[in-house]
Amino acid sequence: MPDISRLRRFIQAMTRLADQNPSEARWLAEGEALLAELIAHDDWLPEALAEPGPTYRQYLLHCDPLERFSVVSFVWGIGQRTPVHNHKVWGLVGMLRGAEVSVTMHPEPGRPMREGQVDHLSPGQVVGVGSGEEDVHWVENAIPDRPSISIHVYGGNIGAIERHTFDPATSAKKRFVSGYTNTVVPNLWDRSMEMTAGA
Numbered sequence: 001m002p003d004i005s006r007l008r009r010f011i012q013a014m015t016r017l018a019d020q021n022p023s024e025a026r027w028l029a030e031g032e033a034l035l036a037e038l039i040a041h042d043d044w045l046p047e048a049l050a051e052p053g054p055t056y057r058q059y060l061l062h063c064d065p066l067e068r069f070s071v072v073s074f075v076w077g078i079g080q081r082t083p084v085h086n087h088k089v090w091g092l093v094g095m096l097r098g099a100e101v102s103v104t105m106h107p108e109p110g111r112p113m114r115e116g117q118v119d120h121l122s123p124g125q126v127v128g129v130g131s132g133e134e135d136v137h138w139v140e141n142a143i144p145d146r147p148s149i150s151i152h153v154y155g156g157n158i159g160a161i162e163r164h165t166f167d168p169a170t171s172a173k174k175r176f177v178s179g180y181t182n183t184v185v186p187n188l189w190d191r192s193m194e195m196t197a198g199a
Helices: 005-019 024-039 192-197
Strands: 057-063 070-076 091-097 100-108 111-121 126-129 137-141 148-154 163-166 173-176
Touching (some): 005 024, 024 126
Antiparallel strands (some): 091 126, 163 173
């Protein structure tokens, strides 16, 4: 049985940070440390939110009631990758299982996009990007024979933010709203198992 208390403690810490109305730089610095602590252990993610599908999956783990941040698990099946897309908010990505590759893309209106920085993420690594930075990229599973899972934290309700995908051949952008794969979120607040174990 997953130790979901780790996720609960992470969300509590992120909520305390949100209550301090931090700058984006502080969100990224302190959030990175908190996310690194969470993904240092791979015993807390419910299996229902770690299942691959015919396309990559974005499972909502938690959205702050005021939509100041959201936490999702991205599950990448074998050979799966995203379209080229942007975010419009700050973000943190922590690798939980497997590995992924992220390639920054530079739009040039009416022309093919140029590839930029290539990042490789392995378990335990965290990277962040600010909302004002170039955040157009695509991501893929870097493991050829099994799924990979990364945990993402965004500065808003990422599934409800109007964003864009891009045509790599022309740099043309198209509006999209990602939504989420799941219709229910983890029950973080049932402490009955912990309380029974401690009795």
